[in-house]
Amino acid sequence: MELVLVCLIGILYASGMYMILRRSMVKLLLGILLLGNATNILIFLLGNLTAGKPPVIPPDLKVFNDIYADPIPQALILTAIVISFGLTAFAIVLLKRVYVLVDSDDLDDLNTPEEEDI
Amino acid sequence: MLALVPGVLFSYFVQKIPEIGSGRVLFESTPWVPALGVSLGFRLDGLSLLFALLITGIGVLIFVYASSYLKGDRYLDRFFGFLLLFMSAMLGLVLSNNVILLFIFWELTSISSYFLIGFHNRDEESRRSALTALSITGLGGLLLLAGLIWAGNLAGSYSIGDMLNHAEVIRQSAYYPVILILFLAGAFTKSAQFPFHFWLPGAMKAPTPVSAYLHSATMVKAGIFILARFTPVLGGTALWQWALMGVGGFTMLYASVLSLAKRDLKGVLAYSTISALGVLTFLLGLGTDYAVVAACVFLLAHALYKAPLFLVTGIIDHETGTRDLTRLSGLGKALWPAALAGGLAALSAAGMPLTFGFIGKDLIYEATLHYESGWAWYLTALAIVTNVGLVAAGFLAGFKPFTGKVQEEFRHLHLPPALLWVPALVLALLGVVFGLFPGWAGAWLTEPAVKSIFQQYVPVQLKIWHGFNTVLILSLATLTAGIIIYLINTPRFRKSEFITVLERIRPGVVFGWLFIRTKQFAAAYTNFFHDGYLRSYIIKIILFAEALLIYELYRGGPFSVDFSKLSPVRFYDVGIVFILVGALYKTLKTSSRLTAVVCMSIIGYAICLLFVTYSAPDLAMTQFTIDTLTVVLFVLVLYRLPPFLKVRNVKIMVRDAAISILFGGLLAVICLRVLLEPTRYNISDFYAKYAYTLGKGRNVVNVILVDFRGFDTMFEIVVLSVAAIGVYSLLKLRLKASEKE
Numbered sequence: 001m002e003l004v005l006v007c008l009i010g011i012l013y014a015s016g017m018y019m020i021l022r023r024s025m026v027k028l029l030l031g032i033l034l035l036g037n038a039t040n041i042l043i044f045l046l047g048n049l050t051a052g053k054p055p056v057i058p059p060d061l062k063v064f065n066d067i068y069a070d071p072i073p074q075a076l077i078l079t080a081i082v083i084s085f086g087l088t089a090f091a092i093v094l095l096k097r098v099y100v101l102v103d104s105d106d107l108d109d110l111n112t113p114e115e116e117d118i
Numbered sequence: 119m120l121a122l123v124p125g126v127l128f129s130y131f132v133q134k135i136p137e138i139g140s141g142r143v144l145f146e147s148t149p150w151v152p153a154l155g156v157s158l159g160f161r162l163d164g165l166s167l168l169f170a171l172l173i174t175g176i177g178v179l180i181f182v183y184a185s186s187y188l189k190g191d192r193y194l195d196r197f198f199g200f201l202l203l204f205m206s207a208m209l210g211l212v213l214s215n216n217v218i219l220l221f222i223f224w225e226l227t228s229i230s231s232y233f234l235i236g237f238h239n240r241d242e243e244s245r246r247s248a249l250t251a252l253s254i255t256g257l258g259g260l261l262l263l264a265g266l267i268w269a270g271n272l273a274g275s276y277s278i279g280d281m282l283n284h285a286e287v288i289r290q291s292a293y294y295p296v297i298l299i300l301f302l303a304g305a306f307t308k309s310a311q312f313p314f315h316f317w318l319p320g321a322m323k324a325p326t327p328v329s330a331y332l333h334s335a336t337m338v339k340a341g342i343f344i345l346a347r348f349t350p351v352l353g354g355t356a357l358w359q360w361a362l363m364g365v366g367g368f369t370m371l372y373a374s375v376l377s378l379a380k381r382d383l384k385g386v387l388a389y390s391t392i393s394a395l396g397v398l399t400f401l402l403g404l405g406t407d408y409a410v411v412a413a414c415v416f417l418l419a420h421a422l423y424k425a426p427l428f429l430v431t432g433i434i435d436h437e438t439g440t441r442d443l444t445r446l447s448g449l450g451k452a453l454w455p456a457a458l459a460g461g462l463a464a465l466s467a468a469g470m471p472l473t474f475g476f477i478g479k480d481l482i483y484e485a486t487l488h489y490e491s492g493w494a495w496y497l498t499a500l501a502i503v504t505n506v507g508l509v510a511a512g513f514l515a516g517f518k519p520f521t522g523k524v525q526e527e528f529r530h531l532h533l534p535p536a537l538l539w540v541p542a543l544v545l546a547l548l549g550v551v552f553g554l555f556p557g558w559a560g561a562w563l564t565e566p567a568v569k570s571i572f573q574q575y576v577p578v579q580l581k582i583w584h585g586f587n588t589v590l591i592l593s594l595a596t597l598t599a600g601i602i603i604y605l606i607n608t609p610r611f612r613k614s615e616f617i618t619v620l621e622r623i624r625p626g627v628v629f630g631w632l633f634i635r636t637k638q639f640a641a642a643y644t645n646f647f648h649d650g651y652l653r654s655y656i657i658k659i660i661l662f663a664e665a666l667l668i669y670e671l672y673r674g675g676p677f678s679v680d681f682s683k684l685s686p687v688r689f690y691d692v693g694i695v696f697i698l699v700g701a702l703y704k705t706l707k708t709s710s711r712l713t714a715v716v717c718m719s720i721i722g723y724a725i726c727l728l729f730v731t732y733s734a735p736d737l738a739m740t741q742f743t744i745d746t747l748t749v750v751l752f753v754l755v756l757y758r759l760p761p762f763l764k765v766r767n768v769k770i771m772v773r774d775a776a777i778s779i780l781f782g783g784l785l786a787v788i789c790l791r792v793l794l795e796p797t798r799y800n801i802s803d804f805y806a807k808y809a810y811t812l813g814k815g816r817n818v819v820n821v822i823l824v825d826f827r828g829f830d831t832m833f834e835i836v837v838l839s840v841a842a843i844g845v846y847s848l849l850k851l852r853l854k855a856s857e858k859e
Contacts, residue, residue: 001684001685001686001687001688001691002684002685002793003681003684004687004691004692004695005695005728005789006786006789006790006793007786008695008698008699009782009785009786009789010782010783010785010786010789011699011702011782012702012782013778013781013782013785013786014778014779014781014782014783015702015705015706015778015782016778017660017774017777017778017781017782018706018774018775018778019705019706020656021653021656021657021774021777021778022653022774023653026711026714026756027714028652030705030714030715030718033718033748034702034705034718034721037721037722037725038785040725041725041728042785042789042792044728044729044732044734044737045789045792045793046792047802049685049732050685050732050733051685051688051731051732051733052731052733053733054733054734054735055733055806055817055818055819056735056816056817056818057806057809057810057816057817057818058816059816061810062810062811063806063807063810063811064806068733068806068818069732069733069734070802071802071805071806071809071818071819071822072801072802072805072822074734074736074737074819075819075822075823075827077734077737078736078737078740078819078823079823079830079831079834081737081740081741081744082740082744082834082838083834083837083838084744085744085747085748085838086837086838086840086841086842087841088748088751089747089748089751089841089842089845090841090844090845090848092751092752092755092756093755093844093845093848093849094848095755095756096755096756096848096849097848097851107651107652107653108651
């Protein structure tokens with residue numbers, strides 16, 4: 001399964017990067033989201049895949065007596081997901097704002113006023 | 119009033135003369151950056167004293183002169199600030215006993231002289247000259263720093279005293295030639311030696327007091343100072359001799375001939391200064407007892423006649439408004455004190471007997487004649503030709519404007535204020551006094567200086583009269599030839615072919631070209647890396663990262679993964695991945711924004727399922743919630759936007775695809791490397807062990823987040839709140855119509 005996930009991470013990274021290199025601002029944002037997802041899976045993979053053994057201590061025990069999934073990558077990813085939501089939400093509203101102001105989704109349209117300044 | 123500062127310093131140094139004259143060296147040191155071996159170490163020996171006296175002594179007169187010369191200038195206070203800064207830097211330079219300190223002062227003189235040369239900052243020419251001077255001397259300074267550090271490392275200390283003790287180690291090192299070249303690059307740029315001389319005539323754009331100060335006693339002499347200071351460390355080798363004699367000899371000849379072709383009074387003085395600097399370099403290159411004595415005497419003599427000549431030029435410029443030699447004549451009557459000072463200085467420059475210049479000139483011939491080699495006569499001939507040029511240039515600057523018929527326009531000149539001509543006259547008279555009583559200058563000033571150059575006692579006895587000998591005959595011949603050249607050197611002669619050819623060989627042209635090219639290169643470089651397109655920045659960064667990754671992976675060598683340890687592939691896993699890849703494909707292909715957003719959410723849910731199957735229920739819940747929220751937000755906010763832009767450029771798409779696929783591939787390889795790492799860390803076991811016993815929670819992930827790393831989570835909440843405030847204010851923001859544009 002690890003090999004399948006490795007391929008999946010590669011594909012996610014590649015398509016995320018491809019989206020980031022587009023001219024559309026929305027695509028840029030989608031690309032960033034894809035990169036985030038790919039990174040989450042990468043961290044998840046770091047903690048060694050363990051099927052069906054969540055890191056929850058059984059009710060009658062004080063410590064694990066069986067193997068369990070590594071809790072640290074999970075804690076990290078949880079934080080990452082939440083923070084990336086903050087980023088996404090802000091970026092979406094910012095995109096909306098830019099669209100209202102310049103009436104375009106094209107990144108290159110943002111360059112023009114700057115060049116006129118010079 | 120400000121002249122008190124250099125005045126007090128001057129009297130302080132004067133009262134040190136007997137002490138230093140008796141052979142003592144004064145030290146003063148405070149640690150500054152001990153870790154780097156840098157200390158605020160100062161030493162006062164004969165050489166420093168000679169320079170310190172020149173700097174402060176002439177400084178007093180320049181301060182007095184400038185206060186009158188620049189009277190009424192808006193930026194007079196600024197000017198004196200720069201001048202004081204420059205003077206302190208120069209004093210620090212000649213007094214420092216630590217090479218790093220020396221370099222700092224060296225650069226400070228470059229920087230403060232930049233402000234002084236470019237003082238008339240509204241004049242473009244002035245700004246350009248200042249920049250040229252700064253870049254040439256600054257470049258030389260950096261090379262010098264390299265040489266100083268190298269030599270310091272060889273000697274094991276940055277203290278000049280220690281370097282003097284370890285001179286042998288440095289001279290015998292295999293790196294000696296490199297050190298020497300770096301070192302000479304610094305000295306030659308500062309002292310305006312060929313081919314770096316062109317900044318000096320350019321620097322004549324400065325107000326005249328600045329030119330007088332910088333070019334008679336201070337700035338340009340810094341290069342000479344450092345050559346003299348390091349003679350005991352680096353000098354005496356064949357390479358040293360050849361470099362200094364070659365460059366100095368050529369410079370003195372070249373500049374002395376060119377000085378005669380100038381029409382601008384300051385131009386004449388500029389080139390004759392370069393020539394004099396060439397003479398000094400040449401003499402230090404000879405390195406014999408005679409030569410070094412001659413160098414010290416000529417240094418003093420040159421300062422004493424060049425400064426008044428500059429000051430007189432300033433008076434003429436101030437009163438008539440021109441420095442054009444073809445227009446100036448017969449001013450002697452109106453400006454008699456200036457004419458007197460100029461005449462005396464010119465006589466000293468010409469080496470007329472009974473002036474100090476005469477003694478200096480004599481010693482130069484002594485030095486070349488006593489040079490023990492078959493070259494003695496050739497060198498003497500070189501010195502004679504140079505001196506003939508200097509004689510003529512001296513007369514041109516000191517006599518020409520004051521003799522002959524008065525031009526109509528200058529008939530009504532009146533005497534300038536005393537503050538202008540007194541300093542010039544004082545210096546010129548001093549040249550005569552030293553000429554009449556050379557024993558004083560010899561015993562007090564020259565002898566200690568020579569001693570610190572040689573690091574041993576060398577008797578110096580300067581006399582007015584050496585008796586009838588070859589040197590006297592040569593001196594008189596030089597004088598005669600110089601006067602003849604002065605008399606026939608009319609404007610018609612100046613246009614002769616000979617001079618024009620020499621004029622054309624100008625290193626300044628080459629440097630100007632380099633200057634422009636460097637600027638063009640900088641512009642092209644900046645435009646390439648900073649073109650204003652987000653994509654191209656990302657592409658450059660990613661390509662660089664990819665190159666680094668490839669290099670690292672290549673260096674790490676081949677590796678293999680133990681497939682037996684991997685977990686098996688289950689059919690529903692394959693299903694999840696299949697859904698994910700399908701949604702991904704659709705996201706890339708679609709031209710509808712809504713479809714893309716929906717596909718993104720499918721990808722998120724698929725990842726969510728992955729988390730479920732691989733024992734991460736908390737992650738799955740979070741991912742599910744967040745993904746739903748994201749889609750809602752996307753749709754709510756962006757539903758009105760137009761569909762995606764349709765830009766189809768196959769070439770660019772292929773290029774981007776190549777970069778992206780390489781990126782994905784590399785990261786996949788890194789993932790494989792990750793699989794090789796140990797899978798379980800102590801820290802995980804720690805959390806698992808204490809989650810219940812210390813944190814009283816059974817869900818280890820939750821306990822980590824809210825208990826062990828509680829503060830992190832709190833700040834995460836803060837970040838989210840800030841984002842929420844941002845989102846809210848952006849949504850509520852209503853721009854006025856005027857701000858929309």
